[in-house]
Structure formats: C-alpha cells, structure tokens
Amino acid sequence: MTRENGLTRPGLTRQGFLGAALTAAVGGGAAAQGTELHRRPIPASGEPLPVIGLGTWRGFDVGAKPAERAPLREVVATLLRQGGRVIDSSPMYGRAEGVTGDLVAEAGARERTFLATKVWTSGREAGLAQMTRSLQLLRTDRLDLMQIHNLLDWRTHLPTLRDWKAEGRIRYLGISHYTESAYDAVEAVLRAERLDVLQINYALDDRAAETRLLPLAAERGVAVLVNRPFGGGGLLRRLAQTPLPDYAAELGCASWAEILLKFVISHPAVTCAIPGTADPGHMAANLRAGTGPLPDEALRKRMAATLPG
Template sequence: MRRRSLLASPALLAPLLASAQGALPARRIPSSGETVPVIGLGTWITFNVGQDPPERARCIQVMKAFFEGGGRVIDSSPMYGSSQGVVGEGLARLGATGRVFSAEKVWTSGDGAAQIEATRRLWGVPRFDLMQVHNLLAIERQLPLLMEMKARGEVRHVGITTSEGRRHAEIAQTLRTRKLDFVQLSYNPVDREAESVLLPLAADRGVAVLVNRPFQEGALLRRLQRHPLPAWAADSGAASWAQLVLQFILAHPAVTCIIPATGNVAHVRENLAAARLPALTAAQRQRIASHIASL
C-alpha cells in the first residue's frame, strides 16, 4: 500500500506519557504494571515474504527503524506465513532479542504447546512476552494451556484476539469470566463497535488492549487519501491521514498499544511519530469521526 509520508515538524511533537527525553510514549499493562510503547508493529501480510532475500532485507530495515524509533511490541501469528521466521531473522541480525516485547498467538485446534515451541524457535526468544489465543480458535483447550505456561514462567502475559469486528459477544464473555492480561481487537474511526462494550469492559477488568487493523489493512487510508487532509488537522499536529487515525485511536483511554502492519520504513517512522503528538480532546475525536464518515 502506498501512502503519503508527511511527518509533523519536531516542534509539534509532544510526548503523551514518556518520562525520558526521546523515549516513545508508553502505557501501562494493568496486570503486571509493566509499560509498553503505544505504537507497535504488526506483521500480517507485510512480513509474509517467503525466502526472497531482498524482501526479507526490506522487512529487517523496517524492524531496524522501528527499534531506533523506540518501538518494542511486535505481533505475529502462525497464520501469517513466513512472517515469524522473518521476525526471528531480523531480531538476530539486529541483536534485538532483548529489546522486543514479543507478542504471538497459538492458532491450532491440536497441540498448542508444540506450535508455540516451533514459533519460539522461529523467533529465537527464550520465551514470549505475550501469547494469545488467535481468533478464539479452540479456546477451551488453548487458554488453559497458556495459563499453565504463565504459571510456570514460560510466557509472561496471556490474551485473546479477534479481528474485523467478529465474535465480540464471545470476547466479552471471556473477558468477564477469565483473568486475562491482554485482549486484541480491531478499532479505528470507522470500526467503532468496540467502544460500546469491549473497550469499557477491558478497562473495568484491568486488561490491556492491543489494536489491530487501524487502517483496515490499508483500505481506509486508500479511501482517505483521495481527499485532502483537513486544515484543522494541524491543530493537533497531524500531518497525514495515518497520523490522524492513530491519534484518534490513542485518544481512547482503554487502548494500550496499536500494532499497524507495514513493510515500509517511511511508514513505520510516520506511525511512531504519531505517538508523540498531543492527546486529542473528545471534541477533536468526534470531529475526526464525523469528517471521515462524511467522505
């Protein structure tokens, strides 16, 4: 996907929650008290490049820019093709195994432990910071496994995921009845169903929120880029549609980290820069949502 990479000037970049100069703004994981930067990196489609050396090198450059910009959270899944191996190669080449907050998923109705171990070898990490049941597949089998692994110290946090607004009722029921560390869901100025139940419930239950598909896999940005960025976007420092969308998402207090997928160095820098823009007011959020809905 192509998108304009118009970054805001440094004078407009203001930390949200960062305490150290230059650090990427971070938010707290309620269950552990640990903090993670508010912008992460997804790998769906963008890192599924097979064994092609130039494409793998491009992905590693994206990871390099991500870490240099203060990013830590990288999310992948067994259903993402070669993405896991690309991430592992990147971590090894960049010497970044100790810097990453590794977020992965179990995605099988069979032997979850064997799949997780295969994934761990691909990443080359000693253990995962977060292991999630992907799209609730075989959750009655896999979630107890993850809880046992956490109790043994083999994973650090446990969560569940959904995407594209699917199965929200089941996600809500799981949040109400299980003690989770994370929930991953889709949320952006167009897909706002999570605002009604899941985001308030996560906040009430002390569950961190990872947001996937902030740009609807690029479809939202392709639509928006047919229109000029409104002049009033400058009031919040956003210099591109991508930054405006990310600002909107980050302004929700239940959101912990957004994981936009990209295979473009300029885009990952643009996304990270959005984290340092001022927090939006409720009126600004509503203006963004209403404007986008009108286009």
C-alpha cells in the same frame, strides 16, 4: 494530563520517565530526537509499552532473499531506533514468525523487543506443538505475549497458557479477534476469565469495540492491542485524495495515517496500536503518530462525525 485547544497532552508518569531514561541509555533515538513515544501501562503489571508497534501480517511473509528482507530489516531498525518495542506475529502469517525472529536476532535486539504471537489450532497437543514451534521460529525461549486467536478452542488452550506463564515461557496471555460478529463471545470470555491482553480491531471507521469491549477491558484491567487501525487498509485508500482536515496541523500530523492512528491511541483503554507495514517510511510515519498531542474527547467526536465518505 493537560488539555489545550481540543488536544490532550499526556504527562510523563514515573514509569514513563524511567522508560524514557532506559530508551536514552540504550540509544533508542526517540528521546534524543525529542520525539519520544507515549507509553501506556499493561494493567496486570504496570509495565509501560510504547503506543505504536508493528504488525507482520502479509508484509513479513517473505523468503530469504536479501532484496526481500532488506526493507523489513529497516522497518525493524526504525521501530527500535524511534523507541518502539511491540512486534506482533502469528503462525497464520506464513513465514512472518521466522522472518521476525531472524531480523530481531540479527539486530541483537531481543531484550529491546516485546514479541507477541498467537495459537490458532484445536486440541491441547496441537496447541503445544504450535506454540513450541513459534518459540523456535522467533528464536527465543520466552515470549512476551501469547494470544488465543479467534477464540479457537480457547477452553483447551487457556489452561496451557496459564501453565506456560507460571513456568516463565510466556510473560502475558490474552485473546485476539477481528470479527464484530464474535464480540458477544469475546465479551463473555473477558468477563469470565482473568486475562492480561485483548487484541481487537478498532479504527475511525470501525468503532464497534467502543460500545462494550474497550470499556470492559479497562474495567477488568486488561491491556488492549489494536489491529487494523487503518480500517483494514480500505479507509486509507479512500482518503488518499482527500485534503487533510484543519486539525491536522494542531495534532502535528502530516498524513491521514497519522491522523487515524492518533484517533485510535487517544482512546484511554488502548495500550498499543500495531499497524502492519513492510515500508520503512510508513513505519517512521506510524511512530510519529505516537508522539506529541492527542485529540481529546470533543475532537474525537468531531473526527468521527466529519470523516470523509
């Protein structure tokens, strides 16, 4: 890890080198283009994940018409072509799990994707039924990550997730939330239970997770997936007519979206940001944010202090 002019340039670890070699071998495209995504290890295993993934909320809740699915097919293709892997979904996202499963299967890309979803119901039997249905919709017999969403009935579901992990039906388990008012409860579970992953909201204008949750996740060896890295969308809309700051060129950013993502993934506790999109061009821009220099701590503070209205 080196620093230069307020930027952090991540060095390539042995795991990162092996990941780059694998990406090149399967034709992922990113290494060949000289724009390889940075990777961060999942602390529980050391498995490296690309720092930019894909969320499927709203955008993937579509029907089977070719015109509806064509842009999403290209979103997934862009993710994989540029070295991404992580696709996050949920039973609460309407038809998104089924669409995701179909598109990944059509691309023959199951082994190149890291599929994550959630359980969000009460009761053991209801949880088992929902998770089994997710496996079916995602067209796989093993999920990479299952998360207890919003901590709903987590004491019931966590033993089930541990059983599924022991049986090989899931590879990692975790919790997810997006409401700051629940952070005390999230912190309590993080301290009390052994988890692999925390999914939480974090953005340049939503930094409450910095106070306790991100440091605690690092301390406890828990990977962090970041949802809402654009502040739920409102921040991007507010910045649409604002000129890019002077440091944009130093970071290699051509848009506010790239700047916002670079801020998020530059936090050392963050493993992967999962912005949602149904636009292939936006997917490509998001992935560009995961390459090149990242802001160091001094620049991060400046970014937070000078965020336009």
